[in-house]
Amino acid sequence: MAFDRLRGPVLSLFRMVTGLLFLLHGTASLFGVLGGNRGTGLAVELGTWPSWWAALIQLVCGTLVLAGLATRVSAVVASGSMAYAYFVVHQPEGLLPLNNGGELSAMYCWAFLLIAALGPGTWALDTLLDRLRGSGAHGSGAFPEHGTA
Template identity: 70%
Template sequence: MANPSLSTRLNKAQPYALGLFRIVVGLLFTCHGAASLFGVLGGAAGGGTIPAGTWPGWYAAVIELVAGVLVLLGLGTRSAAFVASGSMAYAYFTVHQPEGLFPLQNSGEGSALYCWAFLLLVFTGPGALALDQLFAPRGASRSAQEERQEEATAVTA
């Protein structure tokens, strides 16, 4: 029997790579929220915390903390990622974009990257290693992405 092609092996690892991507992005986003709300990891904007109820910073920090934890754990990933993506789009267009047209000019790379990373998770789902899989109905543990991969493999075979 022939060795599976590199493409086939990479396709089999794709859900795990996506799961690790989700975990890392969720962890980093959670750290931003925790820094702003609790003053840990250097605190908000060079130290300290954001006063409770301050618009929009405190609300953004709550979204970062809650959505980050949900994405990290893989619980309600698509919904949490949608909210997180929207909050980062808002941050980019209200805070960064008025300072310059491009993210490199306006220090908005982080907001832009988080926005697009979370939007990707909205469409791909959580990948492997998500707690959502524990609560899925017994026969529904396979993702639509895994089914598409099998179909593509069957077509190319």
């Protein structure tokens, strides 16, 4: 099918946008820029649990996912951190994400789980490194450039 050729690039774009947005959350929380932690204009206090650690995960994993480097591991860590955020911070406030303010955490959790399962796509440092090594085994995930998925 004609659309099959777009799978790798579209997955790459999805990964890059998701990573960038996650990275921006971490940057805002850690450094008090871009609106700061939850729009307060302030940075979270160094070392505080869980907010500072969550922001560090957002910054590091967001950067790695954006670049497509150590993508699957970074996406699993990011997904887990968002599951933690949902169940520990949001879910006690109400059952449904719409009622407890956890929509963003839930969406990030599932988006990163999808990235972990499907891989980084064709435009990623992981894919480039696989090609340079000659393996090509996991770099483009479930959607190799040639052949069928």
